[in-house]
Amino acid sequence: MSSATQSSTTPSPTAPIGFYEIAAAEPGRVAIIDPDGSALTSGELLARVNRVSRALRSHGLTAGDAVAVAVHNGHEYLELSLALGQVGMFLVPVNWRLAPAETRYIIQDSGAKVVVMDAEQAATLPPESLPEHRFVVGGAVDGWRPYPELGAGESADTPPQRRLGSVMGYTSGTTGSPKGVRFPLPDVLPEAAITSFTAFVSRYEITVAEGVHLVCSPIYHAAPSGHASAFLHLGHTVVLQDRFDAEDVLRAVERYRVTSVHMVPTHFHRLLRLPEEVRSAYDLSSLEAVIHAGAPCPVPIKQQMMEWLGPRVWEYLGSTEGSVSLVSPREWLRKPGTVGRPVPNTDVKILDEDGKEVPVGEAGTIYFGTSGRRPAFEYNNDSDKTAAARRGDLVTAGDYGYFDEDGYLFLLDRRTDLIISGGVNIYPAEIEQALITHSAVADVAVIGVPDPDWGQSVLAVVQPAAGAVPGDELAAELRAHCAEYLASFKIPRRYEFRADFPRTETGKLQRRKLRDAYINPSI
Numbered sequence: 001m002s003s004a005t006q007s008s009t010t011p012s013p014t015a016p017i018g019f020y021e022i023a024a025a026e027p028g029r030v031a032i033i034d035p036d037g038s039a040l041t042s043g044e045l046l047a048r049v050n051r052v053s054r055a056l057r058s059h060g061l062t063a064g065d066a067v068a069v070a071v072h073n074g075h076e077y078l079e080l081s082l083a084l085g086q087v088g089m090f091l092v093p094v095n096w097r098l099a100p101a102e103t104r105y106i107i108q109d110s111g112a113k114v115v116v117m118d119a120e121q122a123a124t125l126p127p128e129s130l131p132e133h134r135f136v137v138g139g140a141v142d143g144w145r146p147y148p149e150l151g152a153g154e155s156a157d158t159p160p161q162r163r164l165g166s167v168m169g170y171t172s173g174t175t176g177s178p179k180g181v182r183f184p185l186p187d188v189l190p191e192a193a194i195t196s197f198t199a200f201v202s203r204y205e206i207t208v209a210e211g212v213h214l215v216c217s218p219i220y221h222a223a224p225s226g227h228a229s230a231f232l233h234l235g236h237t238v239v240l241q242d243r244f245d246a247e248d249v250l251r252a253v254e255r256y257r258v259t260s261v262h263m264v265p266t267h268f269h270r271l272l273r274l275p276e277e278v279r280s281a282y283d284l285s286s287l288e289a290v291i292h293a294g295a296p297c298p299v300p301i302k303q304q305m306m307e308w309l310g311p312r313v314w315e316y317l318g319s320t321e322g323s324v325s326l327v328s329p330r331e332w333l334r335k336p337g338t339v340g341r342p343v344p345n346t347d348v349k350i351l352d353e354d355g356k357e358v359p360v361g362e363a364g365t366i367y368f369g370t371s372g373r374r375p376a377f378e379y380n381n382d383s384d385k386t387a388a389a390r391r392g393d394l395v396t397a398g399d400y401g402y403f404d405e406d407g408y409l410f411l412l413d414r415r416t417d418l419i420i421s422g423g424v425n426i427y428p429a430e431i432e433q434a435l436i437t438h439s440a441v442a443d444v445a446v447i448g449v450p451d452p453d454w455g456q457s458v459l460a461v462v463q464p465a466a467g468a469v470p471g472d473e474l475a476a477e478l479r480a481h482c483a484e485y486l487a488s489f490k491i492p493r494r495y496e497f498r499a500d501f502p503r504t505e506t507g508k509l510q511r512r513k514l515r516d517a518y519i520n521p522s523i
Helices: 003-009 018-025 042-058 075-084 100-110 191-202 222-234 246-256 265-272 299-309 329-334 383-388 428-436 472-483 511-519
Strands: 030-033 039-041 066-070 090-093 114-118 133-137 212-215 237-240 260-263 289-292 313-319 322-327 338-342 346-351 364-370 399-403 409-414 419-421 424-426 441-451 455-464 494-497
Touching: 018 042, 018 191, 018 222, 030 042, 039 042, 042 075, 066 075, 066 100, 075 090, 075 222, 090 100, 191 222, 212 222, 212 246, 222 237, 222 260, 237 246, 246 265, 260 265, 265 289, 265 299, 299 313, 299 329, 299 428, 313 329, 313 338, 322 346, 322 364, 329 338, 338 346, 346 399, 409 428, 419 441, 419 455, 424 428, 428 441, 428 455, 428 472, 441 511, 455 472, 455 511, 472 494
Parallel strands: 030 237, 066 090, 066 114, 114 133, 212 237, 212 260, 260 289, 289 313, 455 494
Antiparallel strands: 030 039, 313 322, 322 338, 338 409, 346 364, 364 399, 399 409, 419 424, 441 455
16 A cells, blocks of 8 residues: 555544444444345444443443344344443354254353344244343244343443453354354453454555445354444444345445445355346446455456456455455465465464474465464363464464465465375365366365275365256366366366255355265265
């Protein structure tokens, strides 16, 4: 970013910092637009936030306590996040699509003293298995109080003894039960952390002083909620959609003059599948930053996004445990496939299984940490998992990658997704990138399956594009296509065709479910 750009987009030192101050100074500013199109001003949201903060204390909660939240995209999630964030408490996001037993596990493991849940999910949980204080959104359920009653009758004034709160997100649980990532809560005002909280999104070279951020993924996920909160603290309007629909995203960008949006590579793929006449029908000129993460992005897909939208596509690598790297559109065009360089004040190293740093260009597990500090977080109620994820002052989320000679990081896969065939490491993402470029492939996932001779062999599971006929002929065509791009040992030995894949609501492939379908079909 040039110095001229920096000075024109950075708020003055006297400007209000964070949502709480901005809302007090500009109560008429639109803060949130819900999926139904209704708008909530900053003043209205702040009043509600203050009432909820006071109500939580009235219900006996103190600093360090947790509130579990399982709601659809709507202002309620951000409202609760802001309320907990100024009274030193943890918001525990819960995927509202989880089975009742999985939901109960997270509520109980987190020690949540209050639960706020969508009516459809609340109806599946026996009240006696839950905390005393239960509030329901979007309907009436026996044993639950309507969510608007939380804070009703409380003062809308700023609560006393404000202190920073946080989010305790639960990991996806690739192996074993998911665990909450719990960070310490220093006894400081929320504003003390807001500057650093918003610094990351400011690096996207956006207009800091104003803007509109679009949320088109489930907000209970760490990345969509983290970005929505950060942009809200910048004073931007946050537009919420209840689900991802490719054309609805374009429609919202034009209607609300959206300046930033967070996506995953699957969203790119679905946008690019829209007919050219549909994509060109919408005015997307307001977009300043299209931000993505969540999975390795096929190089051809991202190149097409750049050709369509211009150099506005930013990428980062991070997880619930922390941020790792960031790459600008210009850097990525010079280094296609990179996830960037380490973010400021972050050490990133590639280590082998013995914990030794590997040479440049060699693959290993990605470890990261804040420079000069031991990892601050712990996995809630799981000291063994905490210890296993650490190497000295560094931690890992299980990602696998390498550094090039210029210090750019390249993501290969999750360590758990690695295929080892005949003692050779094979990375599914590389094969998927080759297959997705074939016109007959709408979507693809590559997994390793047991092989008596090789240990594992490569299986490609393909969703055929419209008009493509699944079968041996298409498999042979795809095999020949892969031979143009991949070494022979990487070419899938087997092809299976199916109509869709198990995915999270953000579009991330649930490889464990897919592996179970082909390795353990009885599960």
